[in-house]
Amino acid sequence: RKQATEYSTSSSDEEFESKPSLMHKAKRALRKRRKLEKETKQLIKQEELKRLHKAQAVQRQLEELEERQRALEIFGVELERELRGEADSGTKDENQMLHEWFELVMEKNKLMRYESELLIIAQELELEDHQSRLEQKLREKMAIDDSLKDEMDLNEEDEI
Numbered sequence: 824r825k826q827a828t829e830y831s832t833s834s835s836d837e838e839f840e841s842k843p844s845l846m847h848k849a850k851r852a853l854r855k856r857r858k859l860e861k862e863t864k865q866l867i868k869q870e871e872l873k874r875l876h877k878a879q880a881v882q883r884q885l886e887e888l889e890e891r892q893r894a895l896e897i898f899g900v901e902l903e904r905e906l907r908g909e910a911d912s913g914t915k916d917e918n919q920m921l922h923e924w925f926e927l928v929m930e931k932n933k934l935m936r937y938e939s940e941l942l943i944i945a946q947e948l949e950l951e952d953h954q955s956r957l958e959q960k961l962r963e964k965m966a967i968d969d970s971l972k973d974e975m976d977l978n979e980e981d982e983i
Contacts (some may be wrong), residue, residue, distance in 0.1 A: 838942050867959060871952070878948050888938050892931065899927050957983055 854915075902924050904910040906917070964980040972980070 836838070857983075867955060870955060874948050874952055874955075878945065880950070881945050885938065885941050885945075888934055888941070892934050892938075895927060895931050899924070899931070902927060 901910065902920060904922065905915065906920050959983045961980065964976065964983065967976070969977075
């Protein structure tokens with residue numbers, strides 16, 4: 824009897840001690856999960872800011888490029904008039920004007936290639952931003968227990 828009493832007491836003591844331990848572990852796991860979620864949100868925000876700064880830089884470069892192209896266009900129109908003899912060319916000979924015109928065309932082509940590269944970078948940034956938003960939306964959907972989701976939620980999660 825004494826042994827049986829000690830056995831039952833010790834087993835109930837173990838249960839009592841294990842419950843707080845499980846509660847403590849659950850709380851710790853929850854804190855760890857929240858901390859991880861917070862860090863993830865901070866990283867996402869940092870990535871968004873990086874993309875925003877890069878997009879702003881690309882936009883500035885596109886605006887500067889547009890100004891340079893306008894200036895080249897104006898210079899090109901004047902040069903073409905001189906080549907046709909519609910404007911006074913002054914001391915320039917035809918060979919010099921043709922050389923300037925070809926350099927102008929090469930510069931314009933170079934600017935057009937650069938503009939294409941910038942537009943591709945801008946499109947890439949938009950796609951990265953869209954992907955980030957989709958990943959965030961998917962994380963939010965997956966955080967909800969499957970038993971709480973209806974068919975529409977599950978379809979939307981699959982679509983994402």
